[in-house]
Structures are given as C-alpha cells and as structure tokens.
Amino acid sequence: MTTDETAAVDALERLGLSNYEAKVFIALQTLGTGTARDVYRVxxxxxxxxxxxxxxxxxxxxxxxxHSTPMQYRPVSLEEAERLLxxxxxxxxxxxxxYLTxxxxHHEPDGEEREDIWSVNGAEHVGDRIEHMVRDAERRVVFGARATNLVSTSLREALTDAANAGIDVVIVSEDAEVRALFEDDPLAVHAPPENLRNERAARMLVIDDRAVLLSVRGDEDDREAAFWSDSSGFATVLVEILTGWIETSVR
Incomplete structure (x- = not known):
C-alpha cells in the first residue's frame, strides 16, 4: 500500500472499521463495483x-x-459513507x-481531603490546560510566560476575554515581546525584577485563590512539563507564595 492509502486505512479504523473492512471499502471505491475476486486482486x-x-x-x-453469481459489491457514495460514519x-x-458521567x-468521596497534584507533558497539552483553567476563573488570573511562543492566539484570547468579563488579569514576563502582546488589552502587564527570574521557568498561572500551574522547558521547544493543582491545600499555600512574589515584583 502507498503511504496515503495506509493513512486512509488508519483513519477509517479510528472511525470504527476493522482493518479488513477499511481495505475492502477503499478497494471498492477504486473499483466502483466488484466481486470478492476483484477486491482480492486490488x-x-x-x-x-x-x-x-x-x-x-x-x-x-x-x-x-x-445477489448474483458471483455476488457483486458496490460502495455507497462518499457523502453517504461520511454521514453514516x-x-x-x-x-x-x-x-x-x-457512562463516564x-x-x-456516583462517585462518593471517602471523607478525607485529597492533595491532588497533576502533571502535564508537552507544550501543546500544557497550553490547553492553562487555557481551560483561565476560562474557569471567577475573580483573578495571573499568567507568566518566558517567550512569545508560549502564548498561543487562543490563550491570548482567553486571557483578554477574562479581562473583558471583569476578571482581574495580570501578565508577568521578563520578555518585552510577551508584554507587548497585551499592551492594547484591558489588563495589567509587568516585568519581574532581575533577582526573581529563572532561566528554566516557562509558564506560570494562578487562578483566584485556589489553583496554580508551573512549568519548565527542556532543551527542545516542545519539551515542556508542568504540574498543577486545584482546590487543594497544596494549591492554596503555593498561591499565597506566588501572590506574595507577584505583589513584590510589581511594586
């Protein structure tokens, strides 16, 4: 099979067809109409x-x-196939x-407070988590990024939307280009003092007084790892520490 055909088979499998079903369907699209022998040949x-x-x-x-002898098979139109799949x-x-809902x-808590700390790997996944947390904010968002490639268009829109909704949004970055991204937006933008900068830090997020995310970058652009926590004792303590750091940095 060609690379394109292999990719098509893989895609049809992800849509629920078996490997043989996907290959037969593709063969019949090539033939138009055919017998089992015709399908076998192509x-x-x-x-x-x-x-x-x-x-x-x-x-x-x-x-x-x-139902002839031999039986003939004909695929439905691609439009109909797409609709059915x-x-x-x-x-x-x-x-x-x-079922998952x-x-x-039906999950019942065991009565003990859980200190949930989660990890996320990969720049795209970290960005998705940050954007989701920003859109859940109710009162305050503090976001920091080391470089502009860590601020996607959708993330910037989420931050701006939060500010327009009346949420207190603060951007902290040592990179002037990052700060420039938000110059025309209704939010506060600050640079941290020299003694509080860290070369390994990538992104930081504080949501209200309950959630926090911190990430670091590896040697490659997409090698980003983060941990985050929401509504836990750990998050509450770290939010207090980061909030104090931020207030110090913007005085």
Whole structure:
C-alpha cells in the first residue's frame, strides 16, 4: 500500500472499521463495483476474508450487495459513507461519555481531603490546560510566560476575554515581546525584577485563590512539563507564595 492509502486505512479504523473492512471499502471505491475476486486482486486482503468484511460493511450501510453469481459489491457514495460514519462515531461518543458521567456522578468521596497534584507533558497539552483553567476563573488570573511562543492566539484570547468579563488579569514576563502582546488589552502587564527570574521557568498561572500551574522547558521547544493543582491545600499555600512574589515584583 502507498503511504496515503495506509493513512486512509488508519483513519477509517479510528472511525470504527476493522482493518479488513477499511481495505475492502477503499478497494471498492477504486473499483466502483466488484466481486470478492476483484477486491482480492486490488488489495492485500486474503480472498477468504473479503466476504466477511463486505458483509459487515453491508450491515453498516456502507456497501450494497447484488445477489448474483458471483455476488457483486458496490460502495455507497462518499457523502453517504461520511454521514453514516459520523453518525456512528457520535453514537459511540455519546454512549461512552454518558457512562463516564454516570460513573463520575456516583462517585462518593471517602471523607478525607485529597492533595491532588497533576502533571502535564508537552507544550501543546500544557497550553490547553492553562487555557481551560483561565476560562474557569471567577475573580483573578495571573499568567507568566518566558517567550512569545508560549502564548498561543487562543490563550491570548482567553486571557483578554477574562479581562473583558471583569476578571482581574495580570501578565508577568521578563520578555518585552510577551508584554507587548497585551499592551492594547484591558489588563495589567509587568516585568519581574532581575533577582526573581529563572532561566528554566516557562509558564506560570494562578487562578483566584485556589489553583496554580508551573512549568519548565527542556532543551527542545516542545519539551515542556508542568504540574498543577486545584482546590487543594497544596494549591492554596503555593498561591499565597506566588501572590506574595507577584505583589513584590510589581511594586
């Protein structure tokens, strides 16, 4: 198979088809109409497996069967196939998350306070976590970044939206270019003093008086690791420390 065909098979598998079903469907799109022998000739599927895969595709509504001798198979249009696969994916997604919601709602705390500290790896995932936390803020957001490549467009929009919603938003960065990103926005922008700068620090976030995130960068641009905590004793203490540091840095 070509690289593109392999990628297409992988994508169809992620949408719920088996490997053989995906290959048969692609083969039939190439043929238009064909028998099991025709499919076997243009694909890498054992002929004995073509029949079962084609029947499964027919049950899914993706293939039409002509009961002749030999049987002929014809794929539905790509538009119809896309619609059917989207509907199936949505049904599976709904079923899975309905169950997960039920499990979560039936969870009963054991009465002990938990000190939950979570880790996130990878610059993109760290950015997603920061953006999610910013959008959950109610009163105050303090965000720090070492460089502009750590401030995505969507993250900047989340910070600006929070400020426009009346939330107290403070940006702290030693990088003048980072500070310049927010010059025209309705939020406070500050540079930390020299003695409080750290070359390994990447991003920092404080949300209200309950949540905190700190990250460091590795040698490569996407090697970022962070830990965060929300509504825990650990987060409360660290928020107090960071808030004191921030108030000192902007005087």
């Amino acid at each position: 694909s890498e599927i054992p002929r004995s497996q073509v029949y079962g895969a084609a029947e499964n595709l027919a049950e899914r509504g993706l293939v039409e069967v002509q 989207e509907e199936r994916f949505e049904q599976e997604r709904t079923q899975a998350f309905d 039920e499990v979560r709602d």
